[in-house]
Amino acid sequence: MYLSRNPSNARLREAQNARRNRAEIVKALADGTITRRDLIRMGIFTAGGLLALKNGLSPFARSAYADSNIPTGAPPSPLFGVQPFTQPMYRFDVLPRFTEPGFLNPAPTAEANTTQQKLNPALEGVRPGDMGPIEGRPPGPIWAHQKFKTLPPKTAVEVSQAGATTNTTYNPTVPSSLNSGIKPSASIPLQFHPGLPVQNPLKVWTFNGTIPPKLLIGRYGEPILFRHHNNLPFDVTQNGGFGRHTISTHEHNGHHGAENDGFTGAYFFPGQFYDYHYPIVLAGRNSINTTATDPKAGGPTDSGGINKVPGDWHETMSTHWFHDHMFSFTSQNVYKGIAGMFNIYSSLDRGAEDINDGVNLRLPSGRASASGKSWANLDYDVNLMLADKAWDAHGQLFFDIFQTDGFLGDRMTVNLLYKPFFEVERRKYRFRILNGAVSRFFKIALSDASPMIQIANDGNLLPSPVTLTQLDEQGIAERYDIVIDFSRYSVGQKVWMVNLAEHDDGRAPHKDLSISEALSGNSPDPCVGKFLEFRIVRNPAQPDISQVPPTMIPNPDLSGIPVARTRTFEFGRGAGQPSHDPITSMFGPWGVKTDDGSTLAADFGRISAAPRFGTREIWTLKNGGGGWDHPIHIHFEEGQILARNGSLSNVPAAERGRKDVYRLRPGGSVKLTMQFRDWGGMFMEHCHNTTHEDNAMLLRWEIDDGGTPFLRPLPTPIPTPQGVRFQPPDDILPTAF
């Protein structure tokens, strides 16, 4: 996504023309005016999915390789004179929580609310006078909220998907002294830096239309009803050139029923809402600790105690995120800003470092005695969303679908802000780092090579903390929780977070640099080097009593559970697409080969695997190529890596907890084990390089034998503004069941 550092004016004009021409095609594709099949027929995509080197479309067509080996999709994003580390980092904006029942109107229902409303004729396929349901969730018992009566929502959170606007209700839940001096009462326009242009509402779509990104707060034992309104433009062409106005929100990686998972084919339209029911339960609740007697299995109460819940405390989760999963448009929509984070609190991970009851791990967070909050203190517990972005000559967000290898931006953002600074005290902080990029991997170090302690991977506290000076590569959607102890610095000092992973395309990091190489400024990749400045501003008002205990959450012991099945999934290129269903299938260069069958492009009407309810399986994920990396995400269940490239010794310490994203590494393989418990429905497995995902590296698997209301196999939902219809699966792979 970037030219060489000093391109000629002619090259810049050439790239600008190419961007403008490609943008028209991107828009036509996003509008639905053309399809990927059309582009192939037109010769714009090659059979392999790459952009054909046509003059006026590809900036490489004549001279790019003569200038530089660094590929580009556009001229460099202009900075308008803005310097790095000149704006404070806004901490996440905490979503308000309300008591339910009683808050939401209409009240949430187990089955989708099919109350009819008059449809806006600007919606595709809608004629004046057409009616459709107010809720976009597929109707009927199969998509009803599972265990809605036994786990009714106690908390309501209501959000809307909307175009960029000014935030006038910012609520970080910490004092401004712990937020780099930012006054919560300040209005926050949606811009990547105060010196950069305000974003057009069609260019950036976020939760509630604002920045900072939103933070959902939850705790075990307190089911949440997350009502998501789609307030995006009715007209599909009103997208600023990219992005699709239909959405499906994945709670990554919630242990919930599939109706709340954000299935890629369960999207909903502008003017509708979708009620996601997040019960927040521990896995194994039907077979382990069923009487809820173990205090380690629980959530925090408002009075500092523990609300014990059934299930296996070894399955406790902490750091999630939620993002769009619209079929074939995930990369564009997430890039536009449809992403937030979700902190889940438990008796072990309380968010109150001064509660010493023998259960609470007392990780850096803040004191209940100081804040009056017995849980979810964010004083010293900081969410970081990393993402590379690009913008056009007017400073407006820019995206290029023609990078089917993967899309790279040329400007680093943290919490959707260009290279900010963050003020810290001389004490321990927890950072929950999310790779929210489309295709970029990160490898993080501190600029002075000081140690960091990794405490969690993909939202799961590790069995033991791991001290590192440079983290492992972090693939897209992976979350690394780390602790940095700033007491080693003096007041007035600065230290920076540095990215060591250098890309020259979206396939995988080109190479990992040393810290000195990354700091040298010599990398052609503009996203290498410092991206977040820590300013050590004072001593803490109270002593740091937080801890990083040597034992946190040991893995659940699965050794006594029989392995019901083994399956293999190979992720590679050259996929075929036997399906011609225009709604459920897509075409792209990428695909998945299941159990040594054919490599198939995505079709959410195809069932590739169907584990039996209540069983354990072993899955092997293989990278079909040596020049690529794929961060593979398996929805719903946390897995344990048993081997990399055939051996446990190849699994680094920081990966020996539970995970939901598995970086395969070039040519590599990962063998993992999972159980399939508690909930049913249709889920997904896909590459979380969302460019790969959107270009067909995705499959559907399902748990459909958990008893009624499920059918075996499950029918496929086909959303329309007038309502969701169902159709039989397009295909069932021979090894699925």
Add this chain to the structure above:
Amino acid sequence: MNRRRSSFTPIALSFLIVCAAWGAPPALAASTAVVPISGTVDGVPESVYFSGLAEITTTLMTDPDLGRRPGVMLSIDLHNVTGQGLATGATYVSTAQDQVIRRLVSADRIEISFPFHPSVPGGETSARGALASFSLTFDLRTGEVTGGGGTVSSPSF
């Protein structure tokens, strides 16, 4: 960069090349080289002299799809590199195990940072950072390390 050049001292090579073929697919060929490494990390509470054998496992990464120049993934393990405090004689250890990706070239200078701490219970809480710099030569056909050595030094960015 200049600092690294000036501080690097080639060490007589003592290589043990272990080629291992993994049992499970894909049949990636990995090779392991044991590379001598030594040097001093300055700092408080005391300077520490490290020596030992770094274990470097390399895996060749080819790109048959688009013919990109091959890369190599290095897994660098410093478990067998120990330190001795120059003031107290205390033992220091590292549990570093880092993976880095590099383009495959005949000779490469690779630098990683690593944490170390006193070899006592709870010593991790006083971990410090250091640098391990390797000058390695590679077999361009297999990605195996064919020679090289390493030094340990203090970060001074």
